[in-house]
Amino acid sequence: MSKAGGDEGGGSSSETAEQPEAKTPAALSKLSATNVGPDWTKVSCPCCVSERVEPLVLVKLGEKVRPETKRWLIRVIGAPQKDGGVALLAHPGEEATGDIIVLSAPRCTLLKATEELGLCKTYRNGEMEAFSYNDRDNFKDSDNMEVFLTLAERQYIVKYELDGLRAQRDLRIPGLSDRHTLLHRDNIWRKLESAGVIVDTLPLHNPDQLKDLSEAWYAGNQLAQPLDSVNGYFGSSVAFYFSFLDFYTWSLLPPAILGLTITYFSGEVQKEMEESVSDSLVTSDDDSGTTVSGHMIQAVFSMLWSTVVMELWKRRSSSLSYRWGTMHLADRFAEPRPGFHGGIGVNPVTGRMEPLFPDWQRDLRMALVSIPVVGLFLGLVILGMLCFYWGEAQVQELHKDWDSLLSQALLYVPSVLHISYTNVLATVYRTVAKSLTEYENHREESAFENHLTAKVLVFTFFNYFAVLFHIAFFKQDVPLLRKRLASLLIITQLLNQVTEVLIPFLVDRFISAPHRTESEDDPQEDKFRNQSTLPAFPGLFAEYIELLVQFGYLSLFSCVFPLTAVLLLINNLTEIRTDAYKICKLFRKPFSPPAANMRVWQIAFEVLSFVSVVSNCWLLLLSPWLQKLFQEGGWSSTNVLLLAVLVEHVLILVKVVLAVLIPDEPDWVRKKREHIEFTSMQALREQKLH
Numbered sequence: 001m002s003k004a005g006g007d008e009g010g011g012s013s014s015e016t017a018e019q020p021e022a023k024t025p026a027a028l029s030k031l032s033a034t035n036v037g038p039d040w041t042k043v044s045c046p047c048c049v050s051e052r053v054e055p056l057v058l059v060k061l062g063e064k065v066r067p068e069t070k071r072w073l074i075r076v077i078g079a080p081q082k083d084g085g086v087a088l089l090a091h092p093g094e095e096a097t098g099d100i101i102v103l104s105a106p107r108c109t110l111l112k113a114t115e116e117l118g119l120c121k122t123y124r125n126g127e128m129e130a131f132s133y134n135d136r137d138n139f140k141d142s143d144n145m146e147v148f149l150t151l152a153e154r155q156y157i158v159k160y161e162l163d164g165l166r167a168q169r170d171l172r173i174p175g176l177s178d179r180h181t182l183l184h185r186d187n188i189w190r191k192l193e194s195a196g197v198i199v200d201t202l203p204l205h206n207p208d209q210l211k212d213l214s215e216a217w218y219a220g221n222q223l224a225q226p227l228d229s230v231n232g233y234f235g236s237s238v239a240f241y242f243s244f245l246d247f248y249t250w251s252l253l254p255p256a257i258l259g260l261t262i263t264y265f266s267g268e269v270q271k272e273m274e275e276s277v278s279d280s281l282v283t284s285d286d287d288s289g290t291t292v293s294g295h296m297i298q299a300v301f302s303m304l305w306s307t308v309v310m311e312l313w314k315r316r317s318s319s320l321s322y323r324w325g326t327m328h329l330a331d332r333f334a335e336p337r338p339g340f341h342g343g344i345g346v347n348p349v350t351g352r353m354e355p356l357f358p359d360w361q362r363d364l365r366m367a368l369v370s371i372p373v374v375g376l377f378l379g380l381v382i383l384g385m386l387c388f389y390w391g392e393a394q395v396q397e398l399h400k401d402w403d404s405l406l407s408q409a410l411l412y413v414p415s416v417l418h419i420s421y422t423n424v425l426a427t428v429y430r431t432v433a434k435s436l437t438e439y440e441n442h443r444e445e446s447a448f449e450n451h452l453t454a455k456v457l458v459f460t461f462f463n464y465f466a467v468l469f470h471i472a473f474f475k476q477d478v479p480l481l482r483k484r485l486a487s488l489l490i491i492t493q494l495l496n497q498v499t500e501v502l503i504p505f506l507v508d509r510f511i512s513a514p515h516r517t518e519s520e521d522d523p524q525e526d527k528f529r530n531q532s533t534l535p536a537f538p539g540l541f542a543e544y545i546e547l548l549v550q551f552g553y554l555s556l557f558s559c560v561f562p563l564t565a566v567l568l569l570i571n572n573l574t575e576i577r578t579d580a581y582k583i584c585k586l587f588r589k590p591f592s593p594p595a596a597n598m599r600v601w602q603i604a605f606e607v608l609s610f611v612s613v614v615s616n617c618w619l620l621l622l623s624p625w626l627q628k629l630f631q632e633g634g635w636s637s638t639n640v641l642l643l644a645v646l647v648e649h650v651l652i653l654v655k656v657v658l659a660v661l662i663p664d665e666p667d668w669v670r671k672k673r674e675h676i677e678f679t680s681m682q683a684l685r686e687q688k689l690h
Contacts, residue, residue: 235592
């Protein structure tokens with residue numbers, strides 16, 4: 001069995017050029033994590049030479065890609081970084097002319113990227129430390145990459161290296177026309193994708209690990225999620241989402257119990273619940289003291305609950321980031337993102353030759369294109385809201401005339417149609433928002449994600465909550481608000497389950513799966529190709545949006561519908577398993593960048609938490625009992641308004657005090673973080689001295 005491996009720069013270009021030439025039918029069929037044929041690109045670093053090569057990433061090529069183009073691409077992938085390559089390991093698949101390339105990464109490439117990304121690993125003393133390539137031998141298991149780095153980390157590093165691959169000079173790609181010539185500092189991978197050479201780049205599943213994870217995650221009766229295993233297999237970005245989903249779901253227990261208690265012991269609340277699922281025209285002017293106190297308790301509890309939950313989550317998040325080694329991610333002036341383009345010049349900060357794009361042009365694009373398009377979609381939201389009100393008035397009149405079971409059922413048609421409209425509009429908008437953010441041409445990946453998320457959050461808040469705020473504060477129609485909220489909670493959750501799980505499952509079961517049938521004797525390359533036939537994982541954007549909207553319903557409006565938390569709890573208990581099943585079975589394995597927390601989503605949840613104070617205070621003012629009390633006491637509208645503002649400010653102060661009293665990270669995590677920062681500064685100082 002021949003040896004294969006990688007070095008820090010990885011062998012010469014001539015070495016990497018020789019390997020793909022050989023025809024190797026069925027060579028890949030023997031490929032596994034424990035043995036390898038002679039056809040991986042060879043490199044010369046002694047510490048990286050190994051007989052064990054693990055297939056990590058599959059590159060699928062276009063059908064018309066010529067052999068010389070594939071051979072050139074494999075040479076570039078295997079060439080040292082100083083020669084314009086990425087020092088990865090490449091296998092041509094079943095033959096040199098085939099349409100796949102299988103990639104892996106040698107030890108030194110993985111270790112250098114670990115330092116660049118700022119990952120923390122276990123030091124020889126058992127403590128987590130920021131990894132340093134120069135001190136690599138003192139880190140535990142640094143000689144065994146499958147233990148030292150998780151599968152998700154190894155696969156992301158391969159993508160990280162490919163995304164940073166740039167042409168060192170003008171270069172013609174063999175087998176392609178001159179219009180696809182690489183210019184100096186062009187992103188090679190992006191250029192090959194636009195030319196149709198590369199169709200797909202996807203991380204490969206490990207069937208044994210996936211089976212074990214599935215059994216421990218959603219296939220059994222266990223309630224706890226195997227978050228460390230999720231982090232190891234799917235990465236910290238995915239693990240943080242499922243950790244938050246789990247934490248948030250169990251945090252719904254207290255408001256759910258309170259809501260059930262209020263509903264059970266309050267006759268008026270029971271009557272309101274009946275109204276919300278029957279006839280919104282039935283109202284009651286006889287508000288009892290118990291009813292008002294129940295709504296007040298629900299409102300105050302929701303405001304305080306939202307703050308406590310987010311503060312406790314930040315503590316949990318910091319503990320997880322320490323455990324998963326993402327606490328000290330590098331905040332460096334990164335390479336431009338693959339989609340960034342512009343004229344080639346010298347970056348005044350780094351001194352590197354790279355594409356440059358003036359900030360004023362980006363600002364102009366945002367002002368003249370992005371903002372007007374976002375405004376157009378917000379206008380469509382308002383149009384949908386007006387149509388909803390018109391439809392609501394029509395069915396109300398119809399019900400007055402008919403007063404039948406059919407007309408009572410028709411009362412919910414406007415809500416159902418409007419909810420469907422908002423969901424479709426949200427789906428279209430997300431695609432438009434991504435195109436707009438691409439057009440703005442942001443240099444850093446973080447800037448791209450922040451601007452995209454900001455666009456979607458503004459639209460989401462407007463799309464999902466505008467009608468509710470309008471009903472509450474302009475129409476001041478609490479029965480309609482209650483009915484609308486009940487419709488949203490039930491219909492939206494059913495729609496989400498159908499669109500996110502049922503439809504993908506049926507498509508996979510009856511359309512895709514029959515074409516992916518395989519047996520143990522099938523060649524390995526066919527099994528790899530089968531993974532590429534699955535649809536791409538759509539990401540966690542929609543999942544976070546769903547949780548954010550849930551959080552908004554509960555914290556902003558639950559005082560008018562106390563069973564909100566109960567319905568959300570029931571939905572989320574199934575959501576955990578369906579989301580796990582979906583990511584394991586229905587989609588390709590996603591690349592997952594290291595993450596230290598939920599990033600901008602955490603800020604969005606905290607903003608909603610503070611908005612909940614304003615919302616609940618003003619909703620309580622609509623209580624007939626309170627209005628009657630103010631009238632009997634001779635309160636003027638100005639005094640009532642001043643009282644509401646005073647109560648609102650007091651509650652905001654209480655939330656701020658709670659946020660200060662609950663530290664964002666446990667004391668032991670703070671000490672560990674400060675220790676990591678101190679040792680990192682020491683290591684940097686020693687490097688400068690040497």
